[in-house]
């Protein structure tokens with residue numbers, strides 16, 4: 284058995300995952316609330332609270348990741364692009380065995396890097412909507428509040444779709460790797 288996810292990484296994963304889901308769901312609710320009923324005030328409170336907690340957690344996760352030089356595991360390299368056809372074949376059931384990767388497969392690397400960039404773009408956009416007077420300059424530069432709102436909405440749809448894909452693959456690809464997100468340990472082949 285080898286350690287795959289140290290305790291702080293697991294803590295950050297399980298703290299940020301529900302916050303990320305809450306942010307996307309409450310954000311989409313706020314964009315198009317139901318015509319009757321619903322509690323806009325409560326949802327806005329949940330949304331801003333999740334945003335503050337997610338920002339703090341994300342900053343701490345980045346700090347921890349930089350200390351551990353995690354970008355080496357997450358940023359896709361040319362060999363990941365070369366390995367992508369073999370990996371895609373496996374994903375599409377055209378090959379029975381998953382090619383061996385050091386830790387994450389090319390899909391995970393692209394996704395985790397993409398999410399990091401998304402958070403760096405979406406959090407500032409969200410703060411522009413939260414305090415439009417304070418951020419009047421960037422809002423003007425981006426083409427006005429409606430443009431910022433529309434950009435954030437479309438990025439939220441992309442986030443929702445990729446989170447759904449991540450959860451589907453996490454629950455179906457390897458019980459051993461799923462367990463390792465709780466216990467930290469992984470036995471190869473499980």
Ligand code: HEM
Nearest residue numbers: 292296299300301303304395446449450453460461463464
């Ligand atoms: C029920 C929901 C979720 C489940 C079951 C789940 C499961 C997992 C598992 C099993 C891994 C480890 C994969 C491996 O070792 O190869 C992982 C990694 C990861 N997940 Fe999730 N996940 C969930 C939700 C989320 C959400 C909502 C996000 C983002 C907002 C997220 C972000 C990540 C990231 C960035 C990693 C990389 C590992 C790390 O933090 O070092 N996950 N997830």
